[in-house]
Amino acid sequence: MPAWKCQYRAVRSAGKWSRQAVASGAVTPINYTNPVPMRRAYKFRAYPTRPQEGRAVRLLADHCDLYNAALMERREAWQMRNKTISYQAQSAQLKDIRGADPDGQGRHSFTAQQQTLRRLATVFAAFFDRVKAAEGVGEGKKPGYPRFKPYQRFSQVRFVNGDGARWQPSGSHQWAYATFQAFGTVKVRQYRAVAVGVDVGVARFLTMSDGQVVANPRFLAASAEVIADLQRRKARARPGSGNRKRLRRALAREWRKVRDRRRDFHHKTTRTLVDSCDAIALEQLNTTGMTRSPAPAPDPGRPGGFLPNQAAAKAGLNKSILDAGWYQFRTILVGKAESAGRRVVLVNPAGTSITCYQCGQRCVRPRQDTVICPEHGAMDADVNGARNIFTRAGLGSGQADATA
Numbered sequence: 261m262p263a264w265k266c267q268y269r270a271v272r273s274a275g276k277w278s279r280q281a282v283a284s285g286a287v288t289p290i291n292y293t294n295p296v297p298m299r300r301a302y303k304f305r306a307y308p309t310r311p312q313e314g315r316a317v318r319l320l321a322d323h324c325d326l327y328n329a330a331l332m333e334r335r336e337a338w339q340m341r342n343k344t345i346s347y348q349a350q351s352a353q354l355k356d357i358r359g360a361d362p363d364g365q366g367r368h369s370f371t372a373q374q375q376t377l378r379r380l381a382t383v384f385a386a387f388f389d390r391v392k393a394a395e396g397v398g399e400g401k402k403p404g405y406p407r408f409k410p411y412q413r414f415s416q417v418r419f420v421n422g423d424g425a426r427w428q429p430s431g432s433h434q435w436a437y438a439t440f441q442a443f444g445t446v447k448v449r450q451y452r453a454v455a456v457g458v459d460v461g462v463a464r465f466l467t468m469s470d471g472q473v474v475a476n477p478r479f480l481a482a483s484a485e486v487i488a489d490l491q492r493r494k495a496r497a498r499p500g501s502g503n504r505k506r507l508r509r510a511l512a513r514e515w516r517k518v519r520d521r522r523r524d525f526h527h528k529t530t531r532t533l534v535d536s537c538d539a540i541a542l543e544q545l546n547t548t549g550m551t552r553s554p555a556p557a558p559d560p561g562r563p564g565g566f567l568p569n570q571a572a573a574k575a576g577l578n579k580s581i582l583d584a585g586w587y588q589f590r591t592i593l594v595g596k597a598e599s600a601g602r603r604v605v606l607v608n609p610a611g612t613s614i615t616c617y618q619c620g621q622r623c624v625r626p627r628q629d630t631v632i633c634p635e636h637g638a639m640d641a642d643v644n645g646a647r648n649i650f651t652r653a654g655l656g657s658g659q660a661d662a663t664a
């Protein structure tokens with residue numbers, strides 16, 4: 261288990277406090293409009309006492325039971341009566357369930373239980389989407405029906421601030437106290453927000469709003485060289501010759517290798533993201549603007565014509581390697597996020613890189629990796645972009661216009 265991951269995740273959802281506000285103990289209104297409903301979740305390292313650890317295990321187990329029972333109900337309703345059960349219908353039964361089990365389910369926060377039922381509803385909504393998507397395709401894989409969760413994999417209970425959970429900032433910026441129903445008060449240390457904005461790029465594979473960077477794997481550049489070389493040789497080879505055939509096969513093999521390694525890399529990267537973040541914001545995929553080729557050089561002797569551009573050919577190859585990768589990366593990420601109950605928010609990409617994330621002013625970009633705000637000075641272009649994406653998704657408290 262990685263060092264930053266605590267065994268019990270106390271996740272709190274709150275609409276009205278920004279992260280900074282919580283840390284400083286002040287409540288500041290967020291002064292920008294956002295079409296995305298505001299729901300924030302933060303992850304903290306908690307320091308529970310021994311008896312609390314026991315209660316946390318019980319809390320998770322009871323919520324896990326609730327989740328599985330609700331899943332069972334949906335399943336049987338579908339199998340026996342071909343009926344779909346809504347979240348509202350399940351939530352309406354909570355009162356009776358709690359009444360019948362005062363020492364078990366009855367002890368827990370009502371709203372937290374609703375969150376658990378909502379979580380199941382999200383999993384089902386994603387399942388129905390997959391079924392719909394698969395219908396058009398015809399043959400192919402049948403979407404998997406939502407599964408029961410074993411206790412050891414049920415690691416999250418969501419509380420709503422002010423209802424079953426209370427948050428008390430302490431004098432210190434690092435510490436605070438959180439009180440949860442059926443658990444008690446625990447000292448917590450904020451160490452990582454659970455939501456990130458992710459900026460995709462050419463120079464780096466991705467940049468997160470908290471400043472973390474995932475570099476482009478080196479095999480992409482290495483393979484691009486090999487492929488470019490094979491393509492040149494194949495173009496020179498005589499059509500129909502054995503040499504050309506060999507080169508064509510070698511080229512296909514190299515592309516296959518790129519695809520396999522890239523997919524493997526994407527699975528690993530998305531796994532890390534989904535395991536460490538509860539909400540992930542990405543730009544709406546825009547294949548044309550994603551990787552920029554060098555400007556073509558106009559040919560002075562031939563109006564409307566262009567000089568051969570070696571850089572463009574190479575950039576074109578890099579582009580196709582990266583672009584195909586991005587679509588796949590997003591698909592894998594969305595799939596993993598759905599099955600884990602995480603949220604992926606796609607935002608409008610317009611101006612995310614050139615707008616200052618702090619004040620919303622237009623920056624200048626003297627170099628690919630730097631933007632300069634007239635007020636806030638030079639910033640890392642990718643981190644700035646990732647923070648704007650974070651804000652636009654309704655995950656942050658910046659100034660950027662969400663509808664820009």
Ligand SMILES: [Zn+2]
Nearest residue numbers: 616619633636
């Ligand atoms: Zn600024």
